[in-house]
Amino acid sequence: MITNEKQYRSARAAIERFGAEMADLRNAHDGVHPALRRAQIAGLESQVAELEDQVQEYEHLQSGAVTTFEAEGLVDLPDLLIRARIARGMSQRDLGTFVGVAEQQIQRYEAERYRSASLERLAEIAAALDITVKESAQLRTAPPTETGPESAWSFPVTEMFKRGYFEDFSGSAAQARKEAAHLIPDFFRHAAYDWTQTALHRRSVRAHGNVQLAALAAWEARVSILAERRAPQVAFRKEVISHEWLDYLVRLSARDDGPKAAVEHLRASGVVLVVEPHLPGTLLDGAALHTTSNIFVVAMTLRHDRLDNFWFTLLHEVAHLRLHVAQGPYRAIFDAIESPGNSPIEDEADNFAQEALIPAAQWRRCVSRFTQTDRAVRADAAKLGIHPAIVAGRIRREANDYTLLANLVGSGQVRPQLT
Template sequence: MLKEQNEIRIGPADMKAIPHPGVELRQMLEDRGWSQTDLVFVLGCHPKSVNQIINEKQGVSPAMSKALGEAFGLAPGHFSELQRAFDLASADEPDPSVLLRAQMQKNYPIREMVKRGWIQDGDADSLGKQLARFFDVRDAANVPYLAHSAKKTSYEERAIPPVQLAWLFRVKQIARAIAVPKYSERRLLDAVSKLREMLAAPEEARHVPKILGECGVRFVVVESLPSSKIDGVCFWLDENSPVIGMSLRFDRIDNFWFVLRHEIEHALQGHGRGDPEGMIDAELQGDQAGTGSSVPEEERIANAAASDFCVPRQKMDSFIARKNPFFYEKDVLAFAKLNNLHPALPVGQIQHATGRFDYLKKYQVKIRQFVLPGTIADGWGQSPALAMEI
């Protein structure tokens, strides 16, 4: 005998009206003129099993659903569907913040942001207010990349990855809390020469925040978020207030000085003035560190300045031309000493030129331990207390 393939579909308006499967079972018994005892006989089960369902004190198990389907000529899953619909209708409504958390987590590493103290976990209203404050918008409906955004933002139109955007806004928050004198391009140019004298010893990096601050440049270090691949940024709080942010995701002396000088050049050139996100630099270690035609003009300028700062371009090119393809360690060390450089800086240039990124890697010492103590930083277990935080 073919059994009816009854499928139960539920809409939101029906949820509160879904009855217990026992209601339909009572009606079926009445239609057939069966008593509970008759059904117990047909099913060959304990009387309590049927009585509990009919009196709506027990749900219908998958095995009982199959048995009832056989008894009444219905699909095996008919009563299971009734039970599923009833359970769903009877369940408590989820906290409204679940939807907001899902929308947030879809794009932003929210758990990491909560862990880092950028926002605090809470109900939907609290999360919405905190996100709006974090992203400097009027309300949560305008937070970039959230599914319920009222309109597209300039960040989305320019395809800035949301994880990089979150990092950028944290840098902005911290930068606003830093007091510096009026920005002077002349002082920043002079500072470049002063910084150039510090390239031989890793510990000299501790002076960077103070030197930049005296030029009117706010220097901020924020640990990168997972998968952001961001190295640094240069942006302007206003037309004459530059900010340099770094992630230190590569904890190496050569990378630190290259990225720092790269961002300084953006500031000196006025790159990013008027743009809310400024100049975001991601993956400078890769193709973007080049000077080819595929690299934007502003990045080529900054890369050239950074490269020449770390190792004078003419001297480095001459050394590579003379020694290629055999770069002996003693020659590299002698070159570094002659030019008052830490060995990691020419090593980094040689690695990039040859594509051998394992070459003399032992000289690429860590530098974060020297940078953080004198810097307003966020990450690695520390978070500055800002007045704007809840």
């Protein structure tokens, strides 16, 4: 079974290599007996078929389409846990962070199929993956409605502790895990967070795989707390997001302090921008939401600390505020920008952001979209009055080649301004 991206890439490379070897064998004229050649080809075909099955399973799990994992008995539990992790879109590092152990420990557990793991650890892993195990395992599609000792394991308590989510708690990480059944409800009460089924219907998630919803709820609650502390002086009205307002926002990108200036532009219009790294199991870029006290928020994780990603994500979330949150029906929308949209509201926000950053009529006149050179990108950006990273990012997305123009996308230039 393929358990991580490194193994996945190796398997894909091996398939290509074996394919080339088979082609060479079929075309060779070196005097080798045909029966021996057929045996060599058959051996390679068998290896390719096995690898293709493993790759297909890994890709199917990652797609988010799988939520149920059948097991014949406890002997199948280790593979079930591995498959559930992949289906959650969680890396081995994410799971380690979630339960408070090193990534290497998760790798060892999975390599030996959890033979050295205690029953308590297995239960903790299952809770972190938020699965219910009966005759089969089912990914839960809503956060726990109660927070007793068992359901508290569904939250990344150690990571929440490290980030200071439990502000009135002065104990250690180990003590936080022991007291999670009390700390988690107190945290959500502080955030005035509503995770009832009614509230969940007013949330939309665009993400890789099946998001760990308890972790997502904790992240949203933390964002809400931070937003309340930075409440703007004016109330947000969706009408303020006009063509002129957007044009001014985009042109701020040309400044060296563009992201910082964007925060102030939003704040002056009644929108708080909060930066909070994603929690393990969520893998988000940003979100648009409004709190229970009606504060409108753009939240960003800076998962990719690049200017091109910052500006596209920002405009995407502004679109959600204007089109889908301020006038309903959603209270919160969460986004992993690189994952497929697969919904009208995501297509609408993608198109809104793209048009606001570089209108289609102007993009058609950009030489850089064809030449893809540094000089052309800088020249087009100067004509448009925007940062070259925005042009470079557009070219990379349309070409689906993220190795292009890597020196122009502003790597490492966002976080120092906003954190």
